[in-house]
Amino acid sequence: MSSQWIFLGGEFVKKEDAVVSVYDHGFLYGDGVFEGIRVYHGNVFKLSEHLTRLYQSAQSIMLTIPYDKEEMEQLIVETVRKNELQSAYIRIVVSRGPGNLGLDPSSCSNPKVIIIAENLRMFPEELYNQGLRIASVASRRNRPDVLSPQVKSLNYLNNILVKLEANQAGVDEALMLNDQGYVTEGSADNIFIVKNNTILTPPVYLGALEGITRNAILNIAAELGYNVHETPFTRHDVYIADEVFLTGTAVEVIAAVEVDGRKVNDGKPGHITNHLLREFRKVVVSDGTQCYDKSQTKAIV
Numbered sequence: 001m002s003s004q005w006i007f008l009g010g011e012f013v014k015k016e017d018a019v020v021s022v023y024d025h026g027f028l029y030g031d032g033v034f035e036g037i038r039v040y041h042g043n044v045f046k047l048s049e050h051l052t053r054l055y056q057s058a059q060s061i062m063l064t065i066p067y068d069k070e071e072m073e074q075l076i077v078e079t080v081r082k083n084e085l086q087s088a089y090i091r092i093v094v095s096r097g098p099g100n101l102g103l104d105p106s107s108c109s110n111p112k113v114i115i116i117a118e119n120l121r122m123f124p125e126e127l128y129n130q131g132l133r134i135a136s137v138a139s140r141r142n143r144p145d146v147l148s149p150q151v152k153s154l155n156y157l158n159n160i161l162v163k164l165e166a167n168q169a170g171v172d173e174a175l176m177l178n179d180q181g182y183v184t185e186g187s188a189d190n191i192f193i194v195k196n197n198t199i200l201t202p203p204v205y206l207g208a209l210e211g212i213t214r215n216a217i218l219n220i221a222a223e224l225g226y227n228v229h230e231t232p233f234t235r236h237d238v239y240i241a242d243e244v245f246l247t248g249t250a251v252e253v254i255a256a257v258e259v260d261g262r263k264v265n266d267g268k269p270g271h272i273t274n275h276l277l278r279e280f281r282k283v284v285v286s287d288g289t290q291c292y293d294k295s296q297t298k299a300i301v
């Protein structure tokens with residue numbers, strides 16, 4: 001088996017050699033940004049949108065990524081090719097880089113870019129057929145005016161805390177509310193509910209990341225002719241919804257069939273959720289950046 005190659009600080013290194021300094025401020029303080037992207041049959045889904053979000057997150061925290069977007073796009077494609085992957089999950093990390101022990105980022109002069117591409121499955125296929133059990137948790141989403149959820153930073157403690165609470169509650173995923181009790185999102189996914197054939201998702205200003213899968217689903221649903229609205233809702237609306245589903249790069253589109261111990265409708269993934277998942281799986285192979293030309297795709301399959 002060929003070894004896994006990771007792009008780290010300007011070169012490809014073997015997985016076992018891919019290590020960063022203990023003085024890296026990404027490690028010491030969560031000071032950096034990241035993206036998670038999927039590759040479907042050699043197509044990096046919505047690569048341009050992911051890069052836009054990465055560069056906007058970096059701009060917001062005054063972190064200079066040492067490559068422009070085109071160079072970054074090439075490096076990502078190269079990482080997929082070098083690992084001979086057709087379907088994969090890509091993690092891009094840009095950390096502030098090594099500095100001294102104080103938190104002042106001005107001691108960090110060499111931001112580190114890391115690109116990992118590997119096979120990753122979030123949930124087994126049977127969970128897509130069965131649906132997830134989710135529960136609202138006591139920890140609230142960071143207030144957007146304090147730490148914007150649009151900055152996809154390496155500081156994911158807010159999300160980790162809610163995931164811990166979900167684990168403690170014995171469910172698959174957390175439902176995060178904002179400081180006013182409105183539904184925001186999961187620990188690493190956006191939430192949608194369906195009521196009377198209308199599809200609803202919270203506006204991101206309530207405190208959710210503007211997910212790229214979320215936006216893709218909003219477009220797909222509108223093109224399929226569904227009524228779609230971004231509107232605030234509470235846990236009550238989730239409890240009485242006809243369908244509930246989550247979206248994200250890692251989870252794709254997955255039903256939630258139980259919320260806080262209440263069965264959603266008949267306790268099975270709904271037909272609109274299933275319809276959107278089928279359509280989503282059709283577009284992911286073409287909407288994005290191709291890593292291989294046709295002859296290469298054949299050679300590697």
Ligand code: PMP
Nearest residue numbers: 188189190209211212213248249
């Ligand atoms: N919310 C949070 C907090 C996330 O970390 C993610 C994963 N990036 C999402 C939502 C879903 O976003 P996307 O569809 O862009 O992966």
